[in-house]
Amino acid sequence: MSKTYKIAVIGGDGTGPEVTREAVKVLKAAAARFGFKLDLHDYDYGGERYLRTGEVLPADAVEEMRRHDAILLGAIGHPDVKPGILEKGILLKLRFDLDQYINLRPVKLYPGVETPLKGKGPEHIDYVVVRENTGDLYTGAGGFSMRGTPHEVAIQTSVYSRFQVERCLRYAFDLARARNKKKTLALCGKTNVLTYVYDLWERAFHEIGAAEYPDIKREYYHVDATCMWMVKNPEWFDVIVTGNMFGDIITDLGAITQGGMGIAAGGNINPRGVSMFEPIGGSAPKYTGQNVINPLAAICAGMMMLDHLGEKSAAAAIEKAVMDVTANKLKSLAAGRMGYSTTEVGDLVAERI
């Protein structure tokens, strides 16, 4: 009997629904070719729904999401909604409530894709950032006092427990082992200034590494130096593990070195729960409905979802198809300059599966 995966599809705002449609097109092609079934359920969470109903997420949304094998997300962000409301109310809420404690962000340059890094090609840019996804400055710990007065104080605190750090490190060590490339895990921190939080990370890193992963080489970089080396010597990296805030920042840098938001994808992973896959870029509202935005990032998010669900051959076939399209078809990854429309790029990938 063939396997059926129950997938929640949240197209979201702006160009989110258009790119998600192309990802679904490719996923369906992969399902037909590799003999599994997709039971797809659309959800209208996003800015439009919020403006219409005044509700960011329905009360039962998280429970509803739990009833799926995975979530495919387009983009959240609406020009008429104040920044923070949708991000916190939808994206971060799902990440936190579903305990998606890993944000997995591959940085891989595909053939034919232009990188701003001079002299670097696909053989130099192929690593993964494991961004912790539930702690740090993102927990909302903090507050104001004397708000609105000249003496106003704002505090926002980085929060990490040993438990959060350990489970993230183990995931990253396991990944370095499974990749079987340089067998190196780099911790990105700031032990010279953040002497509590990254001290905890560094101690746990070496303790777990020495006891459980003697086959994996350990390296440490401060976050500022990490940025430098990601530009100068990206070939040094295999797996980088870091906290939520640094991970957010360095993965935008990583994304631009692999060709930008048109291609960069990530997974919010709960290894024992429901994971959510998304293009890293935003909703790009000015391109909405024009059929010009690049769907490859959403397609790559779909590929990561299949890989996570265990459909390894199907995921590999999608990646191969994407690489063939970047190498031989697209003029550029930029919206409106691909030489093809959004739907045509989806077709190009789907027909190669």
Ligand code: IPM
């Ligand atoms: C990301 C985004 C989010 C984050 C925002 C939209 C809350 O930048 O997925 O990287 O900071 O995590």
Ligand code: MN
């Ligand atoms: Mn970000």
